[in-house]
Amino acid sequence: MTPTLRTERLLLEPYVPEDEEHFVALFQDTGVSRWMGDGPATEAEDRALFGRIFTKVYARDLFDVWAVRRDGLLVGHAELKPSDVVAGHEIIYALAPAVWGAGLGTELAEAIVAHGFGTLRLTEVHATVAAANLASLTLLDRIGFEHVRDIEEGDGSTTRVLTRRLRPR
Template identity: 80%
Template sequence: MPPTLRTERLLLEPYLAEDEEGFVALFQDTRVSQWMGDGTASEAADRALFGRIFTKVYAQDLFDVWAVRRDGLLVGHAEIKPNDVLGGHEIIYALAPTAWGAGLGTELAEAIVAHGFDTLGLTKVYATVDPANKASLTLLDKIGFEHVRDMKEDDGSTTHVLARRLTASDKSPLAP
């Protein structure tokens, strides 16, 4: 199970079974899912994905996956996991549109990166971003990610690969 992380305004904690409806709603929202993986999946596929968080990811301690809460409400999703194609760990994050525009994405991404550096002992973390996702590219640039290469996808599209290296000035944004 992943550890619980706290930032100034967010709580990242393991999912609970009762989070399924909120998880599915987040992943079914095309404003969110258009930027994740292969885009919007069927509701049944998202429910199956939620189930695998418990039966596979948590059960086998594969990587860290969190429900992201603000004021007790599920407002997002976060992960840090090994990615063999990238040769390191990738951060993944998503926030519900109701949480956009308040700096929570930056807070969330910084928390995941800090966990990678402080807890997992990583010296570099990656993010993959659709070139059209300007908000995510701006956010990642702001917190020190740099473009390292592009990947061609099976469908012919391009994905930007960005990386952030651990520096001497890195301080954990996680609250004590």
């Protein structure tokens, strides 16, 4: 079961059905969706994705997926899930443009990584980021992720694979 996590300004908790409209609005924002998965999807595809969070991910307890809230409002999405691409667990996060530039991305990514290292007892956490997504690359570098390799995509773009390893105390 996806646990509830708290940071100084954010609450990460499982989605509830009432979040659907806000989830779809977040994923329909092209400033956000251009960096997610294969890029922008149709509204129907985003609604189906939201439904699968309940019918597949939560129902089978496959991995952690969070609604990210600030002051009670849904402002983002986060996941920590197994990925064949990185042969380990990958963090995924997105924030609404209205909250960009306030340091919430760093706070969110750190919370997900801490959950991976602490609760899940992972020794490393990965991220895959489009080479053109300089904001995420900068954020992840700042919190200790290191560039491991590049994946050349079929459309000619490059995806960076980054890893953060658990450091002994």
